[in-house]
Amino acid sequence: MYDVVALGELLIDFTPAGISENGNILFEMNPGGAPANVLTTVTKLGGKGAFIGKVGDDQFGYFLKQVLEKNQINTDGLKFTKKANTTLAFVHLDNKGDRSFTFYRNPGADIMLEEGDIKVDLIKKSKIFHFGSLSMTDNPAKGATLKAIEYAKQNNKIISYDPNWRPSLWKNETISKKEMTLGLQYADIVKLSEEELQFLTRESDLEYASKILFNMGIKLVLVTLGANGCYYRHASGTGHIPAYHVNVVDTTGAGDTFLGAVLYNISKIDYPLEKIKTQEIEKIINFANAAGALCTTKRGAIPSIPTLEEIKNFIKQLNL
Numbered sequence: 001m002y003d004v005v006a007l008g009e010l011l012i013d014f015t016p017a018g019i020s021e022n023g024n025i026l027f028e029m030n031p032g033g034a035p036a037n038v039l040t041t042v043t044k045l046g047g048k049g050a051f052i053g054k055v056g057d058d059q060f061g062y063f064l065k066q067v068l069e070k071n072q073i074n075t076d077g078l079k080f081t082k083k084a085n086t087t088l089a090f091v092h093l094d095n096k097g098d099r100s101f102t103f104y105r106n107p108g109a110d111i112m113l114e115e116g117d118i119k120v121d122l123i124k125k126s127k128i129f130h131f132g133s134l135s136m137t138d139n140p141a142k143g144a145t146l147k148a149i150e151y152a153k154q155n156n157k158i159i160s161y162d163p164n165w166r167p168s169l170w171k172n173e174t175i176s177k178k179e180m181t182l183g184l185q186y187a188d189i190v191k192l193s194e195e196e197l198q199f200l201t202r203e204s205d206l207e208y209a210s211k212i213l214f215n216m217g218i219k220l221v222l223v224t225l226g227a228n229g230c231y232y233r234h235a236s237g238t239g240h241i242p243a244y245h246v247n248v249v250d251t252t253g254a255g256d257t258f259l260g261a262v263l264y265n266i267s268k269i270d271y272p273l274e275k276i277k278t279q280e281i282e283k284i285i286n287f288a289n290a291a292g293a294l295c296t297t298k299r300g301a302i303p304s305i306p307t308l309e310e311i312k313n314f315i316k317q318l319n320l
Contacts, residue, residue, distance in 0.1 A: 002074070003047035003267035004160075004260075005126035007118075007148050008035030008135040009110040010053045010068070010078070011087035012060050013252060015300050029060075030252075030300030031067040032089065033110070034132045034164050037253045037301045041260020041291065043072045045308045047267060050122045052077035052148065054141075056109040060086035067302060077119045084109045091252055103169060110134075113141040118148050123157065127267050128189075130160040130259075136179045137169050149186045158273060160263055161187035162256075165196045184216055188273055189266070191222040191259040206231050207238060219273045222262065222285070224255050224292075230285050236278040241285040244293035244318065253301025258292035261311070290315050 013032035020026050039049040051073050055061030057080045064086065068075050087108025092100045105111065113135065123129055129152035135145040152159055163180040170176035180200060184190060190213060194206070203209035210221045210233040221233040229243035265284045269276060276284075290311050298304035306314070 001048065002050050002122065002126040004039060004042045004128045004130055004263050005050045005052065005077075005122050006035040006039040006130040007052040007077075007145060008132045009033040009087060009108075010036045010051065010055055010064050011089055011108065011110065012064070013301060014088065014090045015250060015252065016091065016093050017299065027090065028299065031064055031302045032253065032300070033087075034134065034162055034256050035130060036064075036068065037256030037305070038130055038162070038260040038263065039073055040068075040071045040302050041257045041305050042264045042267070044305050045261065045264045045311075047264045048072075050074035050077055050126070052113075052118060052122060054079045054081055054109050054113040054117065056080070056084060056086035057082045058086055060088070061109065071302070074122070077117075077122050079113065079117045081109050081112045084112050087111075091250075093250060101166060101168070103166070105169065107138065111138045111141045113144045115140070115144045115147045118144055118151075120148070120151050123148060123152050124155055126152075126157055128158045128160055128263050130162070130263065131183070132162040132164045133176075133180045133183055134164055134166060134169060136183065137176075142179070149183075153186055158188050158266070159186050160189040160191075160259070162259060163190065163192050163196055163200060165199060184213060184218065187218050189220045189222070189262070190218050191224065191255065191262070193224050193226075193255065197223050210238070220281075222259070224258060226251075229289055230258070232281060232285055234276070234278075234281050235274040236276065236281060239278070239282060241282055241289055244290050244314070246293045246297050248296045250299045250304070251296050253304065254292040254295045256301065257295040257305050258288045260305070261288035261291035287311065287315070
């Protein structure tokens, strides 16, 4: 059995890593892709995970497979293609460590995932199925993603969704909102930023906007607020859990690490998601806030994901 099976993009993040002798920015090759980051967090914390996706039949693709395997992630669902190269993302950091992206994905290998590539047995053996909106930007990956989601729904899996809005990867805002909203209709757990929440609901008020999503049937809405922590809505109520403050180097992957930590803890609970009590929900989110904060203290997404022991020690030290 797997605690979490994730489907979606697995790519290379080229992260700024200093300045050359000629005064130009140096980039470091780091493994990335939101669903892969989420899954790596689960396995680094001690959970079991499997990945479904596609990479190029190139050096980058084989490097990424090795990274997943090194992090104890099952790669039976990872496919290779000669039709497109592994997707690349160049990360640009501002003086606060916040990032923007330039993608090389026209097309990228992750878009080439087909319905026939989906190993449904992996989903059948999972407790939680996780996906993001970027596998719905183009076909054939969109069709493959919907097949996987529907299979997970039919088999009563908890479905986790990240409506990861990257405007440059969509044809226009109308299409992106339509497809991102489609993902919401299947989800039990949704993690999104304040900007994404406002984009999808056209509401700036956290309480009112999160209620719109909750009324769609989503059982746990998590709104990440960066340095301001996380707002949540659940059957047990609503609340705000403050962030842990650290010296930020690179925010890449922090939201994914946060979500991975949430899913890891929820996978250990043997009763329905909606029955979790407020105190337990807030404990889970506090732990995830610590995981996300620690992730920002190093460069890159997957390389900076903390272990269970590191998170526990971090929380313990701050509560002394």
